[in-house]
Amino acid sequence: MRRFAARSLALLTLLPSFNAVAQDFDSIEITAQQVAGNIYMLQGSGGNIGVSIGDDGTFIVDDQFAPLTDKIVAAIAQLTSNPVDFVVNTHFHYDHTDGNENFGRAGAYIVAQDNSRKRMETDQVLASGRPQEAYDEVGLPKITFFDAMRFYFNGSTIDIVNTGAGHTDGDAQVYFREPNVIHTGDMFVRYGLPFIDRNNGGTLDGMIDATWNIASLIDDETRIIPGHGQISSRSDLLAYRDMLSVIRQRLRDAKAEGLSFAAFMESEPARGYAPNNDNTEGWMRMAWDEYE
Ligand SMILES: [Zn+2]
Numbered sequence: 001m002r003r004f005a006a007r008s009l010a011l012l013t014l015l016p017s018f019n020a021v022a023q024d025f026d027s028i029e030i031t032a033q034q035v036a037g038n039i040y041m042l043q044g045s046g047g048n049i050g051v052s053i054g055d056d057g058t059f060i061v062d063d064q065f066a067p068l069t070d071k072i073v074a075a076i077a078q079l080t081s082n083p084v085d086f087v088v089n090t091h092f093h094y095d096h097t098d099g100n101e102n103f104g105r106a107g108a109y110i111v112a113q114d115n116s117r118k119r120m121e122t123d124q125v126l127a128s129g130r131p132q133e134a135y136d137e138v139g140l141p142k143i144t145f146f147d148a149m150r151f152y153f154n155g156s157t158i159d160i161v162n163t164g165a166g167h168t169d170g171d172a173q174v175y176f177r178e179p180n181v182i183h184t185g186d187m188f189v190r191y192g193l194p195f196i197d198r199n200n201g202g203t204l205d206g207m208i209d210a211t212w213n214i215a216s217l218i219d220d221e222t223r224i225i226p227g228h229g230q231i232s233s234r235s236d237l238l239a240y241r242d243m244l245s246v247i248r249q250r251l252r253d254a255k256a257e258g259l260s261f262a263a264f265m266e267s268e269p270a271r272g273y274a275p276n277n278d279n280t281e282g283w284m285r286m287a288w289d290e291y292e
Pocket of ligand 1: 186
């Protein structure tokens with residue numbers, strides 16, 4: 001887990017232009033796992049993909065990187081003969097939406113929170129320093145929502161909700177009610193300290209509030225598809241929320257005591273949760289600035 005954290009954060013912080021660095025997508029395999037009932041999770045490179053299959057068609061959550069689209073479509077074809085009708089983006093980040101133009105061209109409707117569409121309309125720079133170019137019209141969400149929307153699809157009620165700005169200002173969680181599966185997007189991840197995109201409306205306060213909102217939507221039987229990492233439970237989500245809350249309190253206490261950032265880092269503010277290394281320091285710097 002720790003090694004994965006270091007690697008993914010290094011990717012975000014050390015490679016400001018992901019496009020310029022060839023990732024070897026040829027070697028990526030897409031794996032599929034049944035989560036519950038008609039809901040599956042696909043993993044490859046980038047954010048986890050949720051898939052709902054059934055008589056109405058195919059509904060997916062996030063679409064990873066464009067070079068993987070053919071493999072993703074092939075993996076879905078192992079589950080159902082119905083093509084993808086809807087792609088919900090949990091937020092605008094490239095590792096969740098880069099496949100949009102391919103799926104849009106193939107006829108899928110893309111759905112997202114309205115702020116995410118706005119960010120996809122123009123060039124962005126993530127808080128990691130990584131630029132993300134605007135998508136062509138075909139890759140933009142044609143259907144957007146503000147607070148919540150509901151699908152009745154494949155025999156289940158699918159609530160798509162915005163639980164407030166947290167990871168970005170346009171996050172969506174997708175709750176498949178009857179199979180009791182929720183895809184949280186990057187509001188909840190399993191790689192350690194979560195990336196918070198302060199350039200694009202993300203805040204630690206908002207993320208903590210959002211995790212509480214998500215926890216109140218679901219129950220102990222709910223299976224959670226996190227933005228990255230393995231299938232989780234509500235208690236995992238609550239432990240993650242506790243981690244963020246404890247670290248925030250340490251930050252606030254340090255500010256109240258008038259500590260310098262260097263002195264704060266010497267106190268090992270992520271103790272119990274993450275090593276006191278460069279990645280942690282980068283994360284703390286970002287959070288520190290939020291409480292200035
Ligand atoms: Zn993200």
